[in-house]
Amino acid sequence: MTLAVGVTKRLGPGFTLDVALSAPPGITMLFGASGSGKTTLLRCIAGLTRPDTGRIAIGDRTLFDAKNEVDVPVQDRHVGYVFQQAALFPHMSLRENIGYGLNRLVADERQTRIAATAESFRISDILDRRPAQVSGGERQRAALARALVTEPSLLLLDEPLSALDHAIQSRIMDDLRRVNEARRIPMIYVTHSHREVYALGIQAVVIDNGGVIARGTPHEVLDRPEQSVLANLAGFENVFDATVVERRERAGTMECRIDGTDTELEVPLNSSAVGASIRVAIRAGDILVGSEEPRGLSARNVLRGRLAALTAHGPTMVAAVDAGARFIVHLTPTGVEALNLQPGDHVWLIVKTYSCRIVADTPWHS
Amino acid sequence: MRWFVLLVAVLAMLAAKSGYGRVAAQARRALTVAAASDLQAALPEVIAKFERESNATVTVSFGSSGNFFAQIQNGAPYDVYLSADIDYPKQLIASGHADASSLYQYARGRLVLWTRKDSGVDISGGLRSLTDVRVMRIAIANPKYAPYGRAAEAALRYEKIYDAVRGKLVLGENIAQTAQLVDSGNASVGIIALSLAVGPALRARGTYSEIPALAHPPIDQAAVIVSASARKPLAREFLAYLKRPDISEHLHRFGFTDGR
């Protein structure tokens, strides 16, 4: 069942949300800065906010249709919602929270379902505690369990992991991915973190100032720096899928080869095994360009390439360099002038090991 | 949450208890009397005797005549109304709320100055003594609606000291409350009913000085039976009883003069 949304809503003087998107089964990342309207869109889909015009439907079930005066009340939409602050009922145990939406089931079946969902979110042994007695990560997992146990036809997540630290985020993202593989419902995940976009989404929709400005895979959407907005949001102009070829425990680094090329990069060590797939992100501003082969540098990553394109983007010069893989590099106009760079020139790229960030342990396949 | 339910249950039980609303009405033969508060000292004995002799239960409410007047007009369920101002019963008769034939002027009230024995105020000079600087507050009943209050103001004007003392006046809601204001020390002197001053409570604690009857219009007091009463036979018995010589004698002892 695909979610089809096309709505408008006036949010303030001169600021209107006007969005049309469709979300197939799987995780659609809704990406944008704070105040861009993404939470409002989510609330419209859930029925918590009423759009001014438009239509919202899941498959052939219409949830909202302004023209035909259809507005299914929240409680009948069968849409799961995970709030940013979990919104667990503080006066109930986690078990009672998760079972809240299952009140129409027989006790036995309810307990069975709660147990199964709790298992998949690794919270089986804390079910009888109250929300105040568990950690932030556990609360958010309980919130996920509570939303999913009712087997909704759609799951909406409003920045569910933003308050958690990275390690916990990763584990919960794994949980989510597993759930996604098992359930195949559209999930709309709102975030302002590009890290999460890369880690989870098959489809990313970028919202800015109430409208969709980009749509596609995370790569397609976040690797387009000529859209200055995106460049700001993304922060990592270079993202590569790579394979680990060597682990150097004592040095604390790994060698990986960018998929589809011969280019190798030295990156910080993590728990990936040789042969594992990883995703490496590098900021365009972290890459140095030299017009001659450099010597005596501490940096391990020195790549030879050709300057393919050079464009001015405000105060920044954006260079696209082919060094096996295509790299985007940010330079100052003075720097460009000093080296007298022209498209077609041979250049050297220098990247510190620590400028290479490993975004996710496994690349996301659709 | 469970305690909350328990609390509500207790309240519900309290609320459901029956009986108190009906006790006074059902016992034997019953009569309800609204009496002006100047009868506070004199009436209880009268009532007690009546109850014994006629085997009835009488409940009395004391208060200001004006207040009872308003309430009876709005349907207050009194059977007999003893007013400190005959004007009120007359108005009730005119508006159909009281039986004309039952009107009986039972007494004429007298005003006195009263002060506590330990107040240090000398009232032997009569109303003039109110102008003394040592007298700081003077209690009178509210002239707007209390008969004794109206008379007190008239007496003060007669003595030509009203303007001099009006800043020192403290108003009581009815004449009994006025007496209480003085008794409790909130006012050093009061102009109250003679019937209260000679009553057992105040007689022991204070001294009084009679105010001449010509200083104020007469305080004619009258009883009347309320038209809406469902106990008229008993009410008429009560009024007949009030007219008996021994009862008049009793009232005289409390300073009520004949109502002529």
Add this chain to the structure above:
Amino acid sequence: MMDWQAIALTARLAAIVSVILLIISLPLAHWLTFSRRRWSFLVESIVSLPLVLPPTVLGFYLLMSMGTRSPLGRWWSEWTGHSLAFTFEGLVIASVLYSLPFAVQPVAAAFAQIDPSLREASATLGASAFRTFARVTLPLSIEGVIAGLVLSFAHTVGEFGVVLMVGGNLPGITRTVSISIYDHVQALEYGQANQTALVLLAFSMLVLMAVYGLRRRPWAAAPIT
């Protein structure tokens, strides 16, 4: 002692009024807090009137509207055979109106400080408006509800002006404790007045201690992050 009658009467009046107010105040407070109608402030003002009106003004209007000369009073006596004013039932109605803001305001305040996302979460999980109220809103605001209950009770026990105007001081029917004490004082029976007042004080203390002592705080009204 005659005054046990007044005490029992007062206790019964306060109990009935509290229960009635509990039933009325919950939906009223809910509507006032969560309604999006722009004129809800009008209703709020009307509900709060007894807070600012002197009891005698309120008593006066109530007497006028419940007495035998009023449409309501006449309708009532046709229906039931007695008047409305000067009866226990009249006192109940007068007390309910007089104590209404004391019941509604604490409840409304408690409702307002519940995190809205909790109620929204309940709705997304399929709960009807009533279920959200019973399982989320009410449990999280129970302290406000109890405060409203206690205040209604205490306020009714302490009433004087309204009761005197509307009730008429009829022993066993409308003579509440506060009026009984006043009567004793007027009759200069200070001993009796003192006794009755002490019993009232002790009774009120017991009620308050029972309610506040049994209160527990196992949860806060906002989600923990």
